[in-house]
Amino acid sequence: MTLRIAVQSKGRLFEESMELLGEAGIKLNNKKRTLLIPAKDFPVEMLFLRDDDIPQAVATGVADIGIVGENEYVEKDEDACIVKRLGFSKCRLSLAIPKDEKYDNVKWFEGKKIATSYPHILGKYLKEKGVNSEIHIISGSVEISPSIGLSDAIFDIVSSGGTLVSNRLKEVEIAMQSEALLIANKELSDDKKAILDELIFRIEAVQTATDKKYVLLNAPEDRIDEIIDVLPGMRSPTITPLATKGWCSVQSVIDDKRFWEIISKLKSLGAEGIIVLPIEKMIL
Template structure:
């Protein structure tokens, strides 16, 4: 049996449920964050719902074989786990911020000052790398208030849009750490439970598919070479003859290719200019490596 720890609530909960569902590991009652355990469509895989901050330790200690949580939490806990895959969502930055009216312009200006944070390990590593000596003060909440009540001169805190900083009359002067959500595994479990790599492959196939689109089009045979030059497919386009073509002079070919989603707008317009028609753009559910 493989146990996967995933966030029980918060901004990481729903995206985690979604990617597992897309990978074919549907979670029973996934939206019910009060549950502690859940089953999946695979009888050998179960789910443990936990606080995102606790998941690195659960995986390290073997309470879970696999976990999904933020890289910031993994790093802050110093968890001895195997990082398997960057899942690409839950993006957040830990920023160094100071009061708006402060004269501090960069981290070097904070030599000998006090910095409040909920992430003392990451903050200490950040300033140590810069060679700046500060006093790191650990807080458990309301970090944004500490400069205004004389507890600290600056903070290191999570910022996604910057709105919270602005509301609290703070300004970011540097980025201390960037984080996304990762799939992690217990090192001993990884050695003995092969299905963990199957879980990684399934999630990776979903990520690969989200970055690609499947193109289908009809192309006159005389335009085929020009179309091939436009298409940057994964391994070249698939070309098939359309049997309904009336004669060899106007023979029509069906051309299929997988392309990067970010290139669709440009590629489709180029394809039309070189003779492709009846172009279909189709989302892909999974791409297995």
């Protein structure tokens, strides 16, 4: 029994998907990329598709599961279920207009022509806002539409906003946030569900370790309670007596975002010999 995973064939989502799967132990048998490649030592195979084809492929059973941007999942509105939000490839779907245009509110778009590759999402958004606009469907290079007279505005993916700036556009409304999703066919067999459960277990072990550091340090026994307050672990820090009387070894996990703040507090409480290590996987 093999679980078939649909993955975007190129681009940032492809790179981040393959990195996550690689860290979860999914290695491909064939370095030369073809449409369908089995994995080593795990019962899955990769099916490489266009991102906008993945929701339909999963819904119809061509693939069992898929990694796809939430924007494409919502736009295609196929009958596949979300198994897990993956937290990478984050972006947003926004309305943008020429930089020099004066903008007050969403009513600016009344009667305007908007170019987009996401007519379903845009149509729903405009209806919710009570705005009547002409939706002009276009694939690729949506951002150039206003400058060549094809539209008054655009509705497209925005990540950093650099593409908008380079095309003299400004973002004025955000319709939805998007991230990578793991989606699945609703009719998976029990055997395939078991493989999917194992894959999710591995993915969560990788993700739990993200932005975490393992810290080892020596601390005076009379400051242990204060140090524990600074160093909360997954449950509590590990404390081991040292050969030197009055001292302990302390081990814990800290969030990388608070790393320097925590290290400074530890030093002020007398901690010494602080060692910081990266965490590859974390099983809860």
